[in-house]
Amino acid sequence: MNKLVIGNLVHRPLRSLISVFAVAIEVIMILSIAAIMFGMLNGQKVRTSGIGADMITHPGAASNLIGVSGAAASIKVADVLRPLPHVTVVSPVNIKLSSGATLENIYGIDFKSFQDLRPFIFISGGPFQAPDDAIIDDYEAARGTGKKVGDPIQILNHTFRIAGIVEHGRGGRKFIPIDTMGQLIGTEGKASYFYLKLDDIKNSDAVRAEIKATPGMEQYDVQTMEELLSSLTPDKMPGFNVGLRTVIGIAIIIGFLVIFQSMYTAVMERTREIGILKSLGASKAAIVGAVLRESGLLAVCGIVLGIAATFGIRAGLHAKFPTMDFELTGNWIAIATLLALAGALFGALYPALKAAAKDPIEALAYE
Template structure:
């Protein structure tokens, strides 16, 4: 029976290859969309945790995704926050979501206060020397940039004054005053990162902020609360997008296997009649078809996983800053879904083959 399974697949090589590639595409779609979406989300969480702040506060109308919100607060609010008990550093930020060559957050910062949260680790160069200076991280520098080079940010030319280790919020930093001039928010900030004398005093600081005139409606979160909000369950559209793509991928794999196995059964009506006349049971006939689809699915899954690793390598070479998180968990999920899709895609053709009358099958031309 195993020889028969392999012989059936080899007899129609083009159809078998198409089925294998269809399953591979299904696996690539599942793994790639999960790797990109979770990579972006988890990468942002890691960089946010590396800022070194204990709390963040911003006007209540702003989104937790600060980059997509306007700069609604005066930078001078930082001076007020610094006077509150238990607050040791208040760093204003103006973050702009840029959709240039890639989608990224550009950080407008006051270098002194932002560096006080957790000092930058410079690989080369140093802090801003002028209004048109920029700092980039080592991932961004891997694109071939170095200190002294020119870089375009928000359609404006900057000189790279320093390269720092990654994981400090963004990948590109410019002076907050320059950011305000470029996007028309002079003297404004998106929010404020706070460093406390002791993180245990966060509830006290939150109450102090809300008791400050003009800041009653400010949103105040600890960094743990902010990081917990950057999760799929807290981002409904994240799960919708992920499930939609996975659903489409499963349907593609199911339909291709179904079509391939159904066509194979129709073409082998006489062969099935011979097998049944020789005493093959219905279970044996079903087993042949299921094994054929299973072999196609296994080959397609292996090809899809290998191709996804190739895609990751190519993307990292082309876009060093891109987060592509390919995990064992999602490889397992993709494998299970592709094999399940192949099984159910072959089930009806297998049952149809097993139900054929041997006399009629032998008479089939």
């Protein structure tokens, strides 16, 4: 029976290849969308953690989604926070979500206080020397033909000079002076968030209480960085799970329909062959098993091709877009494999049952 299954696939190479490619596309869609979405989310978590702050505070109306809130607070709030007990560093930042060549957060920073949170590790160059200076990380510098200190760079439709290149992992990939950021986007003297460094993280509750007790700060949201990072999950991201499930659902439907069409047509074409098998004593279970084995073999070939192609896509994207986070995990490879295999088997189930239900006499008389 196994030889018969393989023979059927080899006898119809074009249909077999189309089915394999359909399953491969299903796997690629599932893995790629999951890798991109989780890569963006987890990449942001890693970079936010790398800032080096212990706490973050912002006006209550602002969002925890870094970059999507406007600059709603005065930079002078930093002067109110610095004298509080246990607070050693306060760094105001103005973060702007930019949708230029890529979707990214541009950080407007006060260099000294931001450096005090956790020092930049400069690969070349150094701090801002002028209002139109920018600092970029090594991934951004490697993009395209490569950038070096002194080169011009377009940020927020404005030409900056690269003053320094730093190791990646400090919140964003591009940093400009906070005053320049305010002038460019019309938020002069404003900040989106205030990052705090404490003498001891154990004092976070006391600092939170002090901030809330400060006149004018009652409505500010205050979180430890651990609390902020724990909120960056798919369940708390608007539309994250909806988008992920929609794409996965479409991918499963594609695989299901192609396998269904392929197996249904194959069963119709092999009516006489099925009649011969049943007249020789093949049971309904044996007929169903043969059809399901055939679809299973197609699915396995498609899954292997899809996984290999996804790794190829990841390598290509990393070469073309080094700043892009593409997180391909074993967990999602297993999920994609199970979904594709289940979709293929369910797609073949009705054709298999239809084949098993054929009357052997009618099947033998079929032309």
